[in-house]
Amino acid sequence: MRVAELVRLLEQRYPPSWAEDWDRVGFVLGEPDAPVTKVLLAVDCDPATVEEAVAAGAELLFTHHPLLLRGVSTLAPTTYKGRIVHRLIRAGVALYTAHTNGDVANPGVSDALAARLGLTGLRPLRPSPGDPARGHGRIGRLPEPTTLAEFAEFAAPLFAGGVRAAGSPSTPVTTVAVSGGAGDAFLGDAVRAGVDAYLTADLRHHPAQEHLANGGPALLDVSHWASERPWLDDVAAFLRSEAGVETIVSDVDTSPWTLWRTPTRES
Known part of the structure; x- marks a missing residue:
């Protein structure tokens, strides 16, 4: 080759x-x-x-x-x-x-992200014009209904750096939208889709605050790198199958955020 x-x-x-x-x-x-x-x-x-x-x-x-x-x-x-x-x-x-x-390919970046969360029945969050099978983000269903707190607990070990969530911990979650990488541009799409929760990366303070104040779905925010890493496995499998080449997927976390600390209370 x-x-x-x-x-x-x-x-x-x-x-x-x-x-x-x-x-x-x-x-x-x-x-x-x-x-x-x-x-x-x-x-x-x-x-x-x-x-x-x-x-x-x-x-x-x-x-x-x-x-x-x-x-x-x-x-x-x-x-x-x-x-x-x-x-x-x-x-x-x-x-x-x-x-x-x-990002917009089918399968693409968000398909791999959705698969990591076990979502089924996938469809694009923002379909591409002229080709509704492609598009940014994906919407799917969890195998079983859960709560935001339980969903965050489930998702945390799947992503380097864990996950932070916004919304009531008891919010019921069945339908989930995801978008690999910086996804606050699709907050409005998540609202229009009527999903229960939206998982993406790089969410900013004020857009997230206003989104929730206006009744938008619960939010889960993960590392940018971690949200896109799963897709590399799919590309690697494609290259092995179609090109017959050896593939290595890097697990070098290139996120600029390298230290995570939790404050402790003094007794």
């Missing part, structure tokens, strides 16, 4: 045309004719995951988040992104990114 062939496979499954206009996805760097026998998959392209790819002997690094989402004026090795690019080139590691085109 050559880099160019692998790129074609990925773009058949996650067409770049599905990405948002502001996004930057696809083949980032590498030699199209270079052979690929091993792929490392990670949420982020950062120094840690790059070194993991190099150490593993991977010829391609697949990431969800774009390294070059925002324009840069230089890729000098004295800059953060420049050092990463130079390291990849020197090591002969190609880089490929699927971001919002992976």
Whole structure:
């Protein structure tokens, strides 16, 4: 399998045309004719995951988040992104990114998140225009009705960093909306869908506060990295099956929040 062939496979499954206009996805760097026998998959392209790819002997690094989402004026090795690019080139590691085109795919990022929670009967939270089978987020049902407190207790060990919840602990929860990554843009969709709870990442204080004050569904907030990590397993399985390459899914937690502390009361 050559880099160019692998790129074609990925773009058949996650067409770049599905990405948002502001996004930057696809083949980032590498030699199209270079052979690929091993792929490392990670949420982020950062120094840690790059070194993991190099150490593993991977010829391609697949990431969800774009390294070059925002324009840069230089890729000098004295800059953060420049050092990463130079390291990849020197090591002969190609880089490929699927971001919002992976979010709206079916199956995509939110399908993997929903599967981790055991949701069934999935449908998009915000369907893509012209293709209601695709879209941002997913809505599904829990196997059994529960409460917000019990659901949070169940979800906490599934995500690095745990979960925080907003709403009455006794709120009944049967239908749940999920969205991998920063999901406060879909708060209104969760309200219109009439779900009991919405689980996503990076929820902000004031939008969450106003959402609940207006009678919106209960909220659960998890780490951005943890909400998107499950999808990598699906992409890895696809590459093994369709490209015949070895895959390694990185568990390097690239979240910037590295310490969690719980205050203790003095007796």
